[in-house]
Amino acid sequence: MGILKFYWLTACAGLVSFAAVAQSRNSVSYVDPMIGSEGEGNVFVGASCPFGMVKPGPDVSRASNSGHTPDMATPLYGFSQVHVSGTGGGPKYGNILVMPFAGEFGEINQTSPRASETASAGYYSTVLSKYGITAELTTTARAAYHRYTYTNTGRRALRIDAGEFLGERPVPDSREAQQFVGSEIEVLSATEIKGYSRIRGGWNNGPAYTVYFYAVLDKPVSSFATYKGKRLQEGVKVQSDEGEKTGALLYFDGADVKTVQVKIGISFVSCLKAKAHLEKEIAGSTFDQVLQQAQQSWEVLLKRIQLDASTPADQLKMFYTALYHTMLMPADRTGDNPGWTSDQPYYDDFYAIWDTFRSSNPLITLLSPSREVSIVNALLDIYRREGYMPDARSGNSNGRTQGGSNAEVLIADAYVKGLKGINYNLALEAMLKDATIPPGGNEEKEGRGGLTDYNTLGYVSNQFVRAGNRTLEYAYNDYCLAIVAKGIKRKGEYQRFIQQSNNWKNLWRPVTDHGATGFIMPKDAAGRWIDSIPCSESNGRMSFVHYSPLAQDWPICVCWWCGFFYEASSWEYSLYVPHDVASLIQYAGGPAAFRNRLDTLFEKEYYNVGNEPSFLTPNLYHWIGRPDLSSTRIRQIIAKHYNSSYAGIPGNDDSGAMSSWLAFHMLGLFPNAGQSYYLINAPFVKQSTLHQENGKDFTITAKNFSAANTFIKAAWLNGKPLNQSWLEHEEIVKGGELVLEMDSKPGDWGTKVLPPSMSLDPLLN
Amino acid sequence: MGILKFYWLTACAGLVSFAAVAQSRNSVSYVDPMIGSEGEGNVFVGASCPFGMVKPGPDVSRASNSGHTPDMATPLYGFSQVHVSGTGGGPKYGNILVMPFAGEFGEINQTSPRASETASAGYYSTVLSKYGITAELTTTARAAYHRYTYTNTGRRALRIDAGEFLGERPVPDSREAQQFVGSEIEVLSATEIKGYSRIRGGWNNGPAYTVYFYAVLDKPVSSFATYKGKRLQEGVKVQSDEGEKTGALLYFDGADVKTVQVKIGISFVSCLKAKAHLEKEIAGSTFDQVLQQAQQSWEVLLKRIQLDASTPADQLKMFYTALYHTMLMPADRTGDNPGWTSDQPYYDDFYAIWDTFRSSNPLITLLSPSREVSIVNALLDIYRREGYMPDARSGNSNGRTQGGSNAEVLIADAYVKGLKGINYNLALEAMLKDATIPPGGNEEKEGRGGLTDYNTLGYVSNQFVRAGNRTLEYAYNDYCLAIVAKGIKRKGEYQRFIQQSNNWKNLWRPVTDHGATGFIMPKDAAGRWIDSIPCSESNGRMSFVHYSPLAQDWPICVCWWCGFFYEASSWEYSLYVPHDVASLIQYAGGPAAFRNRLDTLFEKEYYNVGNEPSFLTPNLYHWIGRPDLSSTRIRQIIAKHYNSSYAGIPGNDDSGAMSSWLAFHMLGLFPNAGQSYYLINAPFVKQSTLHQENGKDFTITAKNFSAANTFIKAAWLNGKPLNQSWLEHEEIVKGGELVLEMDSKPGDWGTKVLPPSMSLDPLLN
Known part of the structure; x- marks a missing residue:
């Protein structure tokens, strides 16, 4: 009892021989972490291992979610050890900053523009033009490796700052701002420095989390100073936590010191634990060894999907980078949880499940089902210890929900895809908690806001914010709950929740807009449709705006989180x-x-490619027997919005959500998360093979593949004709081959048998 | 911004000259921490400063709330640094244990019976008979001082254990059990050891808290071993946190080592902070100096109430020990808060406000209004940072509510007593949160459980647990909210909540029991009275019991927390x-x-002296114009249930609640917390003088005081006749004298004018 077992997968373990890879180049070589670093992608561009806890990377703007900005002239202020990838809203992390410098000694803050930067999986490098320093980063799962090469003569220096973090704002307790709580630094010897940074708030408005570090230098410092606030003190070894920002300036005077290497163990538990991580993972290795290990840890996962040798490099780059982005988060922190001991895995930075449930988690399930099992089990352990599964979580704290309680979808997805090693009885209990117990005073933290309405009226009324997407998402969450309940013979719960999954109909209003009739529209608690919503107040008068299916009540009217829908219009959400x-x-x-409605949506650009609510929408043509139209839309979307440039991701990547959407569609599949099948579309590659964890391969082959042949004429599964436009997950698990015969025009494939729908399923009624 | 300011009152600062004390003996000399250590008092018997964060004391039973048990033969297993006093339910704290021993070297666990024990304010001593060691403890606010005197020859030893804590149970996650999360220990040098203990759960089922320590020995160790779990490792300096219990065995071999002294700084923030506390408060002081400082810090507060020189020693002991017990908690942790930085004070261990609002906080307001202002401001800062004020809080986390949201009473009490330096607008906001926003998934944590019922039905129905006392307490909480709202001109809120304060009437059922008619009784959501409540299940059948005003549905039927009333019957709560x-x-x-009803309550012993719900009840005779009967009841209760023996407290002291009840009644006053007056009763002492913080004295003089004269015949306030049986707080604040003429039989004093009641107050209607 109480004894912590270490389940964390040694992500950067370097167990793989590169020789085993069949492709002409390693898959990892196609990864370009800079894709999505321009525009709205907000991707992390530094060094990482798959699902790694530590992500050292450049910090250029404190307002940037990733720390990075593409503008090279904007001065970089250091390299911190913990980041997230692709997020929007207020930043999180950016803790324990290292900044090399030459000159400006005795100053606390140094910055430099970048002359150039390079990134690959597990590696980041930049040249700090002001100081003539080349900075290189690599990492293991829990320890970062920094290598700084100086070109100046004379004194060289390094700052380790325990007070820095992203997203600070001048007003304390600002919504979504990270807020400083405390920090500490201690120079233990000429080569060892430890300390911590304690921060609260950030995007999920969480309580304080602490990032501990233990740094080891490869050269002894000649002298040092530490600081607290703005008071710099020469030779003072310790700055204890008085609620002020602390750090250390380290000086190297010998003429032979051209390169300084810093290994930094990180822990959310303690400095000694950070040291243990350093010693276990990185202490005995060179920079190049660590980098090679990091690359190998990526290669193990990336090569599980092998694309045909004929695939253009550009597409290989887009595809493998998409897989890479999908596996940056959540962070595996098993054994490094300051909240409780457990024999279960621990993951943090579900940021947010609302983003990832649709395609990221299903992609992880294909690439590494054991990983997805761990992730689901981590959610259940969080429920067991804290009371609710997260819909989002960061800094060891749940928060915040955008709409539904979408962990239900992950659980249903795991269940219907046959994932073993999950206690589905416990999972049902966790889902029932979401579905029956209101989360209370902070309805953004977890559970289902507006639940009292939903469970009495059958919809969330306009007295609660985000009533529209909450109702829709709860209805689908209820379906997911019902499916698991059915599976484990809990008939009472099944009956209740399969019925509730129809609740979307309660907000379906037969209004017509731009030729389409019927939209999810706001309704009050008495059952009356609402025609206008409050917009703003001026000179003591409230103004209301007419609410239409195209209304974007956020963020112009009311607040970002206060509209009827979260980040999309009724055209999309309906x-x-x-x-x-x-x-x-x-x-x-x-x-x-x-x-007509779908055509209008896409042609009039009511569809937003850069956000998750419409992830499934291009595939909806399948249900009218026109998978060809789905394929066409998907090709249009990708051609217009995705590419291999730095601006190649059309919105916040959201922990890889946008990337996983792309990866699936390049393969010609798209999941309907929570359900057991994939919709089949025209693939972008001639052949792809999934080398599964169970040892079985599943291959998708596009016969007559060419640029002109963008339609599926016929399909065969393991040699037998497959007339339906979807593929069951179990067929993949068993191994086999899906052959798609391509043509330049659509035929009658997929037009007769339509994909599953609850109301048409005799087993679900 | 974000810079921590140190507001914590240097509780053990030793600024006072003992010569200034007028009494023949110092007040502190009458304190006997052992009063309440037998029976159900559960008081802390170790060393403490007023409101001190650190409370080193003996640990004999892990199931004991204070760590202590009176049975000397039960082996003591060490002296831990953090305790609470007087609590019931599952224990909390008991962290960072020190155990001296001689022999049994190489074993991890040592225990010894006690041959004797001695305690005074700021001091505890015991003789460990098995090892022949005298252990002595004293403390500052944030650092403990241990002195161990050995009588054996040869090797002497000491264990510092970072894995020990109170209230562990074999089943993980047991309700109210503390659970181990992690620990760390590091032997820094021959005289320095640091580490931490991270624990979750306990009575308030809170998340993990961490107690860091930094210990300095006055003798270098000759050798040492550290351990993790049961693995003992000679000479290994570091045991980092792997989710196992760790500690160190320290050996002293020199023949000259007769005494080993250990100074232990404690912090909830970091080890270095613990070191800073040690260095600031205790590093340069001897044991005797620290002890004297501790005593002086108590004397400063205790001597603010001076009793007549004729008062028997026994009563002086009861009185000053009662004041002492009242000031053990909450713990002042200003500047040592791991959750946020603030310019506001920080207090923890409100354990629980449900216990302390009735008399402990009002007593603190008299003894040290500035302290009560700090306490209220700490509550408001908790609200501002975490969303709700606590009704109980421990280990840096709110939880758990027994009934109402009684911080409202503290705020109203502060407001009506004119305490300055509190933002009452913010306070109203915090109270409105309690009153309007349901706390959600965990209705035991904070806020008001069953609020949806209360705010729609006007009472909490039987679909929620503790519906009876919740309804009653919410009604009074609403009154308190209304009074503050009225004061700051928030008329809308005032009107709503003054009306709601009548909600107790909604559960008033005109049933008759033992001659009394009308009781608070359970009702369902449809408005039907409930005649029976579920009791237990056997062989698949539920059994119900008839619900009567004497029913004690806890803990025999349903669970302790699941009945209609919390820990009392309808006879009491009504x-x-x-x-x-x-x-x-x-x-x-x-x-x-x-x-008749009151007489029945007391004579048939339906009244429970050992619990808080009836604290005001003996005074209710005042409202029928018979203050003499109140005085008689109070004398009966005290004579029967309170004394100066170790078993002299009749129930869990509950952070000094029972003690403060006694202290007020010995003075002849009792507050109706949340309202501005004190009921006047026959005092137990001839004269008492309150030396107030504002420099003004208020004296209560009992003329014709004698054992036979237990009734007030007449009263004069500052020389003017006072015919009412209550005294306004502002009269005390102004300074002056209340003279009570005593007689052997009741007269007509207090019979004509009755104390305030809302329904009779023209200003409140």
Whole structure:
């Protein structure tokens, strides 16, 4: 009892021989971490291992979610050890900063523009033009490796700052701002420095978390100073925590000191634990060895999907970078949890499940089902210890929900895909908690806000914010709960929640807009439709705006989180009924009307490629027997919005959400998360092979593949004709081959048998 | 911004000259920490400063709330640094244990019976008979001082254990059990050891808290071993946190080592902070100096109430020990808060406000209004940073509510007593949060459970646990909120909540029991009275029991926390309408019926002296014009249940609640917390003088004081006749004298004018 067992997968373990890779180049060589670093991608560009806890990278702007900005002239202020990737809203982390410098000795803050920067999986490098220093970073899962090469003569220096972090704002307790709590630094010897940074707030408005570090230098310092606030003290070894920012300036005077290498162990538990991580993972290795290990740890996972040798380098780069982005988060922190001991895995930085449940988690399930099992088990352990599963979590704290309680989708997805090693009885209990117990005073933290409405009225009324997408998401969450309940023979819960999964219908209002009829619209608690919503106050008068299906009540009216829908219009959200597209089509006036509606959505650009609510939408043509139209839309979207440039991701990558959407579609598959099948589309590659953890391969081959042949004419699964436009997950697990015969025009493949819908399934009624 | 300011009152600062004390003996000399150490008092018997963060004391039983048990034969297993006093339910703390021993070297666990023990304010000593070691403890606010005197020859030893804590149970995550999370130890030099203990759970089922320590020995160790789990390792300096219990065995071999002294700084922030506490408070001082400082810090506060020189020593002991017990908690942790930085004070261990609001906090307001201001401001800062004020809090986490949200009473009490330096607008906001926003998934943590019922039905129905006392307490909490709202001109809130304060009437059922009519009884959400409550299940059948005003549905039926009332019957709780006793009397059938009812309550022993719900009840005779009967009851209760023996407290002292009840009644006053007056009763002492912080004295003189004269015949306030049986707080603040003429039989004093009641106050209607 109480004894911590170490389950964390030694992500950067270097167990793989590169020789085993069949492709002409290693898959990892196609990864370009800079894709998505321009525009709105917000991706992390530094060094990382898969699901690694430590992510050392450049910090250029404290307002940047990744720390990075593409503008090379903007001065870089250091390299901190913990980052997230692709997020929006207020930043998180950016802790324990290292900054090399030459000159400006005795100053606390140094910055420099970058002359150039380079990144690959597990590696980042930049030249600090002001100081003539080349900075290189690599990492293990829990320890960072910094190598600084100086070109100046005379004194060289390094700052280790325990007070820096991203997202500080001048007003204390600002919403989404990280806030300083405390920091400490101690120079233990000429080569060892330890300390911590304690920060609260950030995007999920969480309580304080602490990032401890233990740094070891490869050269002894000649002299040093430490500081607290703005008071710099020569030779003072210790700055204890008085609620002020602390750090150390380290000086190297010998003429032979051209390179200073710093190894930094990180822990969320203690400095000694950080030291233990350093000693276990990195102490005996050179920079190049650590880098090679990091690359190998990526290669192990990336090569599980092998693309045909004919695939253009550009597409290989997009594809493998997409896989890479998908596996940056959540962070595996098993054994490094300051909250409790457990025999279960521990993951943090679900940021957010609302983003990742749709395609990231399903992609992880294909690449590494054991990893997905660990992730789900971590969610269940969080429920067991803290009371709710997260919909988002960071800094060891749940928060914050955007709409539904989407851990339900992860659990259902695991269940219907047959993942073993999950206690589904416990999982049902956790889901029932979400579905029945209101989360209380802070409805952004976890659980389901507005639940009292939902469970009495059958919808969330306009007295709660985000009533529209909450109702839609809860309905689907309820479907997911019901499916698991059914599976484990909990008939009472099944009946209740399969019924509740129809609740989206309670907000379906038969209004017509731009040729489409029927939209999810706001309703008050008395059951009356609401025609306008509060917008703003001026000179003591409230102004209201007419609420239409195209209204974007955020962020112009009310606050970002206070509208009827979260970050999308009713045009987008009204199509979010993933469990019962057949009913949705019927409600929308039948297949013809539905097709027109989808066409309008895409052609008038009511569809937002850069956000998650519409992730499934391009595939909805499948349900009117027109998978060809799905394929066409997908090709249009990718051609227009994705590419291999630094600006090649069309919105916040959101822990790899945007990237995983791309990766699936390049393969010609797309999951309907929480359900057991993949929709089949025209693949972007001639052949792809999934080398599964279970040892079985599944290959997708596009016969007659060419630039002109973008339609599927016919399909065979293991040699037998497959007339349906979807593929069951179990077929992949068993291993085999899906052959898609391509043509330049659509045929009748996929037009007769439509993909599953709850209302048409005799087993679900 | 973000810079921590140190507001914590240097509690053990030793600024006072003993010569300034007028009494023949110092007040502190009358303190006997052993009062309440037998029976159910559960008081802490070790060394403490007023409101001190560190409380080193003996640990004999891991199931004991204070760590201590009176049975000397039960082996003591060490002296840990953090304790609470007087609590019930699952224990909390008991961290960082030191155990001296001689023999049994190489073993991890040593225990010894005690041959004797001695305690005084700031001091504890015991003889460990098995080893022939005398252990002595004293303390500052944040650093403990241990002195061990060995009588053996040969090797002497000491264990420092970072894995020990109170209240562990074999089943992980047991309700109210503390659970181990992690620990660390590091032998820094022959005289320095540091580490931490991280624990979660305990009575308030809180998340992990961490107790860091930094220990300095006055003799170098000859050799040492450290351990992790059961693995003992000679000479290994570091045991880092792997989720196992760690500690160190320290050996002293020189023949001259007769005494080993250990100074231990404690912090909830970091080891270096613990070191800073040690260096600031204790590093340069001898044991005797620290002890003297501790005593002086108590003397400063205790001597603020001076009793007549004729008072028997026994009563002086009871009185000053009661004041002492009242000031053990909450713990002043200003500047040592791991959760946030602030310019506001920080207190922890509100354990619970439900216990202390009735008399402990009002007593603190008299002894040190500046301290009460700090305490209230700490509550408001907790609200501002975490969302709710606590009703209970420990280990840096709110939890758990027994009934109401009684911080409202503290705030109203501060407001009506004119305490300055509190932002009452912020306070109203915090109270409105309690009153309007349900706390959610964990209704035991904070806020008001069952609030959805209360705010729609006007009472908490039987669908929520503890519906009875919740309804009663919320009604009074609402009164308190209303009074503050009125004061700061928030008329809307005032109107709503003054009205809601009548909600107790909604559960008033006109049933008759043992001659009394009208009781608070359970009702369902449809408004139907409930005649029976679920008791237990056997062989698949539920059994119900008839619910009567004497039913004690806890803990025999349902669970301790699941009954209609918390820890009391309807006979007791139905009298809890502190804001409107006049209406209560009317509902109960008028003055004569009410007197009979009170007589029945006391004579049939339906009244429980050992619990807080009836704290005000003996005074209720005042409202039927019979303060003489109140005085008689109070004398009976004290004579029967309180004394100066080790078993002299009749129930869990609950952070000094029982003690403060006694202290007030010995003075002849009792507060109706949240309201501005004190009820006047026959005092137990001939004269008492309150030396107030504002420099003004207030004296209560009992003229014709004698054992036979237990009734007040007449009263004069500053020379003017005072015919009412209560005294306004502002009269005390102004300074002056209350003279009570005593007689052997009651007269007509206090019979004509009755104390305030909301329904009779023209300003409140």
